[in-house]
Amino acid sequence: MSTKLAPSRLGPSSIPAQAGIGLRAEHYDAVLETRPPVGWLEVHSENYFGAGGKPLDYLERIRPHYPLSLHGVGLSIGSTDPLDRQHLAKLKELIRRFEPALVSEHLSWGSVGGRYFNDLLPLPYTDEALYHLIARVAQVQDVLGRQILIENPSSYLQYIESAIPEWEFLVELAERTGCGVLLDVNNIYVSASNHGFDAGGYLRAVPRHLVREIHLAGFTVNRFDDGEILIDTHNRPVWPAVWALYRQAVQRFGPIPTLIEWDTDLPELAVLVDEVQRADAILEERHARAA
Amino acid sequence: MLGLRELQIGFAAAVLDGAGDFDQHVRAAGLSGARRLQIYRNNAVLGLTGALEAVYPVVRRMVGEEFFRYAAAQYIARHPSRSGDLHEFGEHFPAFLQSFVPAAELVYLPDVARLEWAYHQVFHAAGHPPLDLAALARVPAERQGALHFELHPAARLLESAFPILRIWQVNQDDRTGDSLVDLSEGGVKLLIVRRENLDIEFCPLEDGEFDLLRALAGNSDFASACERAIAAQSPFDLPGCFRRHVSQGVLVAFHLPSS
Numbered sequence: 001m002s003t004k005l006a007p008s009r010l011g012p013s014s015i016p017a018q019a020g021i022g023l024r025a026e027h028y029d030a031v032l033e034t035r036p037p038v039g040w041l042e043v044h045s046e047n048y049f050g051a052g053g054k055p056l057d058y059l060e061r062i063r064p065h066y067p068l069s070l071h072g073v074g075l076s077i078g079s080t081d082p083l084d085r086q087h088l089a090k091l092k093e094l095i096r097r098f099e100p101a102l103v104s105e106h107l108s109w110g111s112v113g114g115r116y117f118n119d120l121l122p123l124p125y126t127d128e129a130l131y132h133l134i135a136r137v138a139q140v141q142d143v144l145g146r147q148i149l150i151e152n153p154s155s156y157l158q159y160i161e162s163a164i165p166e167w168e169f170l171v172e173l174a175e176r177t178g179c180g181v182l183l184d185v186n187n188i189y190v191s192a193s194n195h196g197f198d199a200g201g202y203l204r205a206v207p208r209h210l211v212r213e214i215h216l217a218g219f220t221v222n223r224f225d226d227g228e229i230l231i232d233t234h235n236r237p238v239w240p241a242v243w244a245l246y247r248q249a250v251q252r253f254g255p256i257p258t259l260i261e262w263d264t265d266l267p268e269l270a271v272l273v274d275e276v277q278r279a280d281a282i283l284e285e286r287h288a289r290a291a
Numbered sequence: 292m293l294g295l296r297e298l299q300i301g302f303a304a305a306v307l308d309g310a311g312d313f314d315q316h317v318r319a320a321g322l323s324g325a326r327r328l329q330i331y332r333n334n335a336v337l338g339l340t341g342a343l344e345a346v347y348p349v350v351r352r353m354v355g356e357e358f359f360r361y362a363a364a365q366y367i368a369r370h371p372s373r374s375g376d377l378h379e380f381g382e383h384f385p386a387f388l389q390s391f392v393p394a395a396e397l398v399y400l401p402d403v404a405r406l407e408w409a410y411h412q413v414f415h416a417a418g419h420p421p422l423d424l425a426a427l428a429r430v431p432a433e434r435q436g437a438l439h440f441e442l443h444p445a446a447r448l449l450e451s452a453f454p455i456l457r458i459w460q461v462n463q464d465d466r467t468g469d470s471l472v473d474l475s476e477g478g479v480k481l482l483i484v485r486r487e488n489l490d491i492e493f494c495p496l497e498d499g500e501f502d503l504l505r506a507l508a509g510n511s512d513f514a515s516a517c518e519r520a521i522a523a524q525s526p527f528d529l530p531g532c533f534r535r536h537v538s539q540g541v542l543v544a545f546h547l548p549s550s
Contacts, residue, residue, distance in 0.1 A: 046376045050415030052445065054489050074375025080296040087375050112299040115307060116372040117335045118342070118380070129295045157327035158318045161292050196320065222330075227321035229330065 011064040015040045015101040015213075017255035017287075019279035020069070021272045022262060028058040030269045038276045040067040040101075042259050046074045048098075049090045059098065069102040069213070069259070070094060076116070077136050077150075078109035078123045088143050095144060102213055102257075104149035104182045105140070107133070107170055124159040125169045133169075137177040149212050150174065151182035154190040154219070154232030166191070167205040180212035183253075185246045186238065186261075190219050190230040203249050211253045216246060216279060217261040234263035237275060247282050254290070255283045306332045307371065339367045342377045346411045347384060349462045350404050354394065362391060378415060382408065399453035399474065406455050409447040409483045413491055416445035419543045427545060434547060436514030440507045441544040445485035448505050452478040456493055484541055499524030500532050507542065 018039025023031065025047075030036075041062070048055055075087055095103060108120040123129050141148055152170055164172075174181050183206065192199035218236035222229050238246075238260070250256070260275040293301060293316060305313035305328050314324030340363040344351050351359040366387050372380045385404035394400050430438060442448075449455075454476040461470040480501035482494040496504070499520040506516035521527050536542045 046378070049376045050378060051417035053413075053415050053418075053485065055415075057489055074377070076375055080299055084375060090376075109299060110375060112296075112303050114373060115303060116375055117303075117306070117331075118338050118372055118375070118377050119331065119334050121302065121331065124295060124298050126295070132295055156330045157324065159298060159316050160318055161298060161316065224322060224326060226323060226326065229322055229327075231330070231334075 010099050012040075012067040013099060013101060015067045015069060015257045017257055017283060019258045019260060019276040019283065020066075021260050021276060022071075023059075023062065024263065024266055025055065025058075026266050027269050027272075028062070031062055032058070034269065035065060036269055036273050038066070038273060039280075040069065040257060042069040042071050042102075042261075045070045045072040045091055045094055045103075048094055049087075063098055068098055068100045069104065069257075070098070070100040071151075072103070072105045073120070074110060074116075074118065075105050075140070076110040077105050077140060078107065078121075078129070078133055079111050080109075080132065081111055081114065083136065083139060088140065092144055095146070102149060102182075103144065103146065104151055104213065106151050106153050107166075107173070108153045120153045122153065122155040122157060122159070123169075125162040125164040125166055127164070130164065130169055130172060133173050134176045137173060137179050141177065141179065147178060147180055149180040149182040151184050151215065152187050152191075154184075154187040154194075154230075156194055156229055156231070158195055165197070165205075167202045171206055171210065174210045181206060181210040182213045182215060183211050183249065183256075184215035184217075185249050186215065186217045186219060186242050187232060189239075189242050189245055190232050193230050199245055200248060203245070203252055206253075208253055211256055214246070214249060214253075214256050214258040215261055216242065216258060216275070217263075234261050235265040237271075238278075243278065243282075246279070250282050250286045255286050258283065302328075302331075306335060307368075336364060336367060338377075339363070339372060339380060342372075342380045343384060346381045347404055347407045348464070349407055349459055350384075350388070350400060352462045352464075353397070353400065353403065353458075358393070362388070362394065365391070378411075381411075384408070399451070399455060399458060402449075402451040402453055402455045403458055405449060405451070406459055406481070406483070409449050410491060413445045413447055413483050413485050416443075416485065418445070419443050419540075421540050422537050422543050422545065424537070430545075430547060436512060436517075438513040438545050438547055439510060440513065440516075440542045442504065442508050443484060443541055443543045445491075446541050447483045448501065448508060449481045449483060450478070450501070451481075454479055456481060456495060459493070482541065484539075487540060497524055499527035499529075500536075503529070503532060504536065504541070512548075 016039045020040035021038050023041040023043050048059055106120050110117050110121055188199050188202050216238045217234045218238055219230045220233040222231050258279045260272055301313045304310035317324030317327055340360055343363050366384055370383045385401045388394055388404050389401040454472055456479050457472045480496045482496055485491050502523040503516050503520035506519045517529055
């Protein structure tokens with residue numbers, strides 16, 4: 001069922017239903033020199049917002065060898081401040097230059113009153129917030145002239161104002177704007193554990209046709225005297241419970257491009273490739289059953 | 292019940308400014324609302340401190356991790372991030388250090404920070420093709436003094452009363468051996484420039500060379516820039532200096548104002 005798109009002048013133009021890795025500066029040379037067997041690469045868009053220099057030069061040289069996805073962490077799409085037009089213009093220019101197959105942002109906010117947290121902050125899930133997000137996602141897609149994916153975040157609190165389950169909020173947003181869903185299976189696990197909802201139920205609530213990409217990463221358990229909380233730290237391998245949830249996700253959604261994210265305490269590239277192979281094996285099982 | 296904007300403003304006041312009454316909007320289940328807000332405060336401060344550490348590794352190494360984190364927390368409170376692109380964060384850190392009382396004894400620290408910010412800017416600046424020599428050769432001799440030149444977007448000039456280049460060099464991670472710098476070595480005039488291969492070089496300049504480039508960067512015409520260079524240093528090899536900075540891609544463009 002894979003449709004082969006003509007490769008663009010830049011390199012492969014569609015993302016295969018395989019596992020890929022987040023490309024980080026520490027691995028630029030290793031990726032260029034060893035061309036690891038990963039299906040695709042994802043980068044944080046803002047890391048390439050500079051006007052020139054090494055980051056853009058490396059991406060130019062690596063792009064011909066792998067399909068690419070741009071993942072934004074700083075647009076603050078859920079903020080009630082006006083959208084940052086300059087940020088959006090830089091993203092649009094990056095899309096023009098590197099022709100990514102996928103472009104994604106988060107179901108979160110990161111700034112208010114012009115002050116930025118540079119973090120992914122939780123939204124209240126209310127009708128008002130839903131209408132706000134629908135307008136904002138539509139605005140971003142208009143400016144970029146393409147579909148974006150929206151990712152479910154990890155969260156450490158819920159507002160008493162929230163009246164809609166996150167999965168309903170996300171699905172409604174996607175159905176109303178035509179955006180796709182980037183389902184972060186680790187984030188579902190983390191938030192389900194932190195807020196006491198059923199992670200499997202989250203998966204079953206998301207219609208199959210909306211999911212375009214899956215994220216996997218490692219979390220950390222923080223213990224306090226009044227309880228424990230899972231923090232989405234991206235600094236270790238995927239946990240067994242998250243692999244199990246991923247298997248459920250692949251059973252439900254079919255083979256979907258899957259990203260291994262690792263952002264701090266980066267290991268050697270080979271460790272990421274091992275994680276990719278684990279994910280690929282689960283995707284293969286599903287391929288085999290479908291055949 | 293608060294609306295979306297009021298919730299965001301209240302969250303920011305609680306997490307960034309430590310305002311006290313927002314936890315009534317957070318569901319306490321197991322962990323308290325205050326604890327949950329504290330997690331977001333830690334994440335924000337850690338993330339922004341990490342961004343400062345990435346730009347200012349030498350300052351961090353000189354003052355130590357604990358001091359740096361303390362200074363970073365003060366800086367973050369006084370100069371919040373204004374962009375979703377973390378690379379823009381930290382511009383005011385040198386000026387902040389200048390007036391940061393606990394660091395007052397380290398008189399050279401603000402200038403070391405200026406060097407690191409310049410390096411950061413040069414690292415991410417735009418590229419530029421070399422100067423069009425054929426076009427320059429067509430400028431009539433009597434008009435040459437009126438020329439204005441542009442420095443490469445990835446070039447910065449920095450002057451300090453302290454030996455900040457030596458301080459920077461002995462505080463690199465891969466450096467072994469003696470890390471003492473005698474402050475009486477005196478100041479330095481520096482050109483920080485990214486070369487064609489994207490490596491960044493620090494070039495200590497003599498007075499004439501520095502003043503020539505600084506005058507040109509400040510949009511002086513060529514004649515007055517040359518006058519300043521010659522006044523600063525005698526003898527001064529003006530043609531050699533000019534040719535070198537054109538051929539090495541420091542001076543990359545020119546224009547002739549309409550007379």
